[in-house]
Amino acid sequence: MAFSESPARPSLAGRLEHGFVRLNQALIVLLMASMAILVFANVVMRYVFNQSIFWVEEFTQIQMIWVAYLGAGLALREGRHVAVDMLQDALPAGLRHAIRWFIALAMALFLLTLVVLGVQIAEFTWNQETPAMGLPAGLPYLGIPLGAAAMLLHLLLFWRQFVARDFVQVEEIGDDHAEEAHA
Amino acid sequence: MSAVLFIVFVVGLAIGVPIALAMGGAGLLALAIDGNLSLLSVPQRFFDGINSFPLMAVPFFILAADLMTASGITTALLRFAGAMVGHVRGGMGHVNVVTSVMFAGISGSALADAAGPGAIETRMMAKSGYDKAYSAALSAATSVIGPIIPPSIVMVIYALTDSRVTVAGLFLAGVVPGLLMGLALMAMNHYLSVKRGYGTVGTAPGWGVRLRALWRATPVLLMPAIIIAGILTGLFTPTEASAVAVFYALFIGLFVTRTLNARLICRVLLQSGLVTSAALIIVSMASLFAWLLTLLQIPQAIGAAIGGMTTDPVAIMLIVMVFVLLCGLFIDTLPAVIILVPVLAPLSEQFGIHPLHFAMAIVLNLTIGLATPPVGGVLFVMSSVARLRLEELTRAILPLLAALLVVLLAVVLIPSLSTFVPGLFGYAR
Amino acid sequence: QKTLKYAHFQPAKDDQPKHVAALAFKEHVEKATNGSIKVEIFPAGQFGKDQPTMEALRLGTLEMAVAHDGAIGTVHKPIGVLGIPFLYDNHEHAWRVYDSEWLKGFSDDMVKKTGIRALGFADNGVRHFTNSLRPIQTPADMKGMKIRIQPSPVFKALVESLGASASAIPWGELPTALQQKVVDGQENGVTNILAASLYQHQKYATLDGHVWSVHGYLVNDRFYTRLTDVERKAVDEGVKKAMAIHRKMTAEQDKNAKKILEGVGMQVYEPTAAQIAEFRKLAQPPVRQWAEGEIGKNYVDALFKAVEATRK
Numbered sequence A: 001m002a003f004s005e006s007p008a009r010p011s012l013a014g015r016l017e018h019g020f021v022r023l024n025q026a027l028i029v030l031l032m033a034s035m036a037i038l039v040f041a042n043v044v045m046r047y048v049f050n051q052s053i054f055w056v057e058e059f060t061q062i063q064m065i066w067v068a069y070l071g072a073g074l075a076l077r078e079g080r081h082v083a084v085d086m087l088q089d090a091l092p093a094g095l096r097h098a099i100r101w102f103i104a105l106a107m108a109l110f111l112l113t114l115v116v117l118g119v120q121i122a123e124f125t126w127n128q129e130t131p132a133m134g135l136p137a138g139l140p141y142l143g144i145p146l147g148a149a150a151m152l153l154h155l156l157l158f159w160r161q162f163v164a165r166d167f168v169q170v171e172e173i174g175d176d177h178a179e180e181a182h183a
Numbered sequence B: 001m002s003a004v005l006f007i008v009f010v011v012g013l014a015i016g017v018p019i020a021l022a023m024g025g026a027g028l029l030a031l032a033i034d035g036n037l038s039l040l041s042v043p044q045r046f047f048d049g050i051n052s053f054p055l056m057a058v059p060f061f062i063l064a065a066d067l068m069t070a071s072g073i074t075t076a077l078l079r080f081a082g083a084m085v086g087h088v089r090g091g092m093g094h095v096n097v098v099t100s101v102m103f104a105g106i107s108g109s110a111l112a113d114a115a116g117p118g119a120i121e122t123r124m125m126a127k128s129g130y131d132k133a134y135s136a137a138l139s140a141a142t143s144v145i146g147p148i149i150p151p152s153i154v155m156v157i158y159a160l161t162d163s164r165v166t167v168a169g170l171f172l173a174g175v176v177p178g179l180l181m182g183l184a185l186m187a188m189n190h191y192l193s194v195k196r197g198y199g200t201v202g203t204a205p206g207w208g209v210r211l212r213a214l215w216r217a218t219p220v221l222l223m224p225a226i227i228i229a230g231i232l233t234g235l236f237t238p239t240e241a242s243a244v245a246v247f248y249a250l251f252i253g254l255f256v257t258r259t260l261n262a263r264l265i266c267r268v269l270l271q272s273g274l275v276t277s278a279a280l281i282i283v284s285m286a287s288l289f290a291w292l293l294t295l296l297q298i299p300q301a302i303g304a305a306i307g308g309m310t311t312d313p314v315a316i317m318l319i320v321m322v323f324v325l326l327c328g329l330f331i332d333t334l335p336a337v338i339i340l341v342p343v344l345a346p347l348s349e350q351f352g353i354h355p356l357h358f359a360m361a362i363v364l365n366l367t368i369g370l371a372t373p374p375v376g377g378v379l380f381v382m383s384s385v386a387r388l389r390l391e392e393l394t395r396a397i398l399p400l401l402a403a404l405l406v407v408l409l410a411v412v413l414i415p416s417l418s419t420f421v422p423g424l425f426g427y428a429r
Numbered sequence C: 001q002k003t004l005k006y007a008h009f010q011p012a013k014d015d016q017p018k019h020v021a022a023l024a025f026k027e028h029v030e031k032a033t034n035g036s037i038k039v040e041i042f043p044a045g046q047f048g049k050d051q052p053t054m055e056a057l058r059l060g061t062l063e064m065a066v067a068h069d070g071a072i073g074t075v076h077k078p079i080g081v082l083g084i085p086f087l088y089d090n091h092e093h094a095w096r097v098y099d100s101e102w103l104k105g106f107s108d109d110m111v112k113k114t115g116i117r118a119l120g121f122a123d124n125g126v127r128h129f130t131n132s133l134r135p136i137q138t139p140a141d142m143k144g145m146k147i148r149i150q151p152s153p154v155f156k157a158l159v160e161s162l163g164a165s166a167s168a169i170p171w172g173e174l175p176t177a178l179q180q181k182v183v184d185g186q187e188n189g190v191t192n193i194l195a196a197s198l199y200q201h202q203k204y205a206t207l208d209g210h211v212w213s214v215h216g217y218l219v220n221d222r223f224y225t226r227l228t229d230v231e232r233k234a235v236d237e238g239v240k241k242a243m244a245i246h247r248k249m250t251a252e253q254d255k256n257a258k259k260i261l262e263g264v265g266m267q268v269y270e271p272t273a274a275q276i277a278e279f280r281k282l283a284q285p286p287v288r289q290w291a292e293g294e295i296g297k298n299y300v301d302a303l304f305k306a307v308e309a310t311r312k
């Protein structure tokens, strides 16, 4: 189950990692819920009160970008990023291990660069304002470096499992009802 | 710059770097080595690629489908399909197809179908004596109906890249081809079942049983109706329709099936969030890749090359289809749409091919590509879900792919299959 | 050889003012510099959407762009003063303002804040109200109407000052929203009304001309100042040529708005001077006040000074 995916190990490091995962998960849940509620509320507003909340579009768009980037690290743990494993599968274990290591390293470097560039673009655009809410235009951008940093941290903590392709197995939603269908 | 872009991407893809990061990394390296453009273009393009309100239909359709699934609604669909077609020869196979057609009405993605109902259908078929590889292959093939019958994530993204088609128009265009895919797969399933002696012929359940099954499936079947009717009558825009779908699914789960609770809703929000993330990261990073291609004037060159081969619209369409099919073998649907549509859409304008017809053919083509080796997301999911080797699954799916390609050919050659339904509602001028 | 990447947002067709102007610019500059500048045109938003395009201009990733006021506003808010309604008497008046000393003041300020220089402004079409309910002759007719706006507080203030309610809907979803009567009306220039076939679902047009949208001819200042004198002159002249075409083509459409919109089946009303004055009286003060508070009194005053000085 998603919320108990990394059982708290007794070690401090383990507990910290678990807390980090939980925090990240909570953030995604909040962002998704808020997006859905705001856009739906806007539809209702338009019919009931004959006017819409004009900042909803801009605000939820920012949240969507944050979901995309802040969810990427968790998606990595669950092996949700589509990749082509065919060549790896055809290789002997030693070579496969080496290639997985190389991929993890390349990804870490890429993410590190993205953190730096993302902070720079957020800084560069901070004085601009978003059209509807007048927020710093760098704020939506900030989701990218924060997400990349979180993903980098996930990758570092999850390195061994990532290399071994030992992804976190989550029960897909709806599986609990599957057996019922056999009846 | 173009050499770096392609080599890094292809090598990255081949050795198993996640597709999104292979594209982002290739773009970053190409820019760094070229040195003329600011590297800040990288985060900027990543941002620009997903900074769009219509794109919000993607997370919402994912969320709506997950909420429905969490409400245990797949069971109702399977039961209903079973009551209707379960008793004939190859019946479990037909159930698989019919369930996917219905599930397509609530889900916008093939992967969702493969991982959800697809997994269950495979188990059920295997239990009823079908060859396991065939069971998984049929689940894989039927799951690609998901993005053709509305709602559809890939259609939302297509409409973003080609301003001449609307989400609503494209949704409507998918109805007939989606149903045709179902029929073609049922026909092929019938043929194979007779030939291989799959499934036994039983007695048809009474109409009482069928009506009860229909009643239990009604909340699911109503969802696509609400989405489409809402868009067509002007109650809401497609993006808003997706948010309404979320709350409809929530309502069903809380008050009709009463299976949802706060804890489950949180799980669903999390899972949909992560699926959204994985999909949008691809869209985001692919847009850097597509942007660099534009700067290198490659789309213009490919467009001119294809346009220079012939002036016959049908021939153009066929060349485009072969090109897209080849790309679809190696690239995932979403990045393929983002990269290819800006290249190809101008051809439809130049040669007078109806934009909806053109869009439908490309979407269908790329979606079928999800179930083709070597790079086919649906195949990957099914092979991991059913614990089958990719080779076995590939061999078993070939006849089913042939059936889908026949539908594709029909859609390519007969424009009205795509434009008739949108035309009824004024979406195909 | 230098490459000048030039982005605009219109389709690459020869009936599109911004594209025809871009082609004229390319031809002039490449010829006048003997090929020392190569111009690459990226039409139809190929280079990116508005905000990223503006940021690319700031970064120097893009050398030139022709961008509408909304886009410019994403990096330089003071452009918003041009959204104050009912400023000009006619096209010529607007052009005199754009070509006056005001441009230099505005541009210098923008260079200082963003590194982007405005070489000139041309029209993006005069904006009018259309709707599906009734002919709008006076502001009273707008009472209670739902009007689509772009998500911008200026337009919200404008529409609400006229007694209607404002609904922010993305441009891409507008045709559907109108067809389905999610909103009753919208406001746009003739080009946009035609481009998205908005007339199919909007019976009534009122040629009130509330806002004169602009397109800025923008250049990355670092690129511009590093050009040789010959090259800079070529760019300046190229922009003049391009703007002349751009203004002429757009104004022609604006001036024939009645005929064009009637031709596609709309019922068109041209308000009298007195009715326009009524609109102005209601809409201008609140938006002006909004602009003074949000953008700055100095920017608003500078514009009104130019408007009055060039009024004939």
Ligand code: NA
Pocket: B103, B104, B105, B106, B107, B108, B109, B145, B146, B147, B148, B149, B150, B151, B152
């Ligand atoms: Na679907």
Ligand code: NA
Pocket: B096, B097, B099, B100, B117, B118, B121, B138, B139, B140, B142, B143
């Ligand atoms: Na299926």
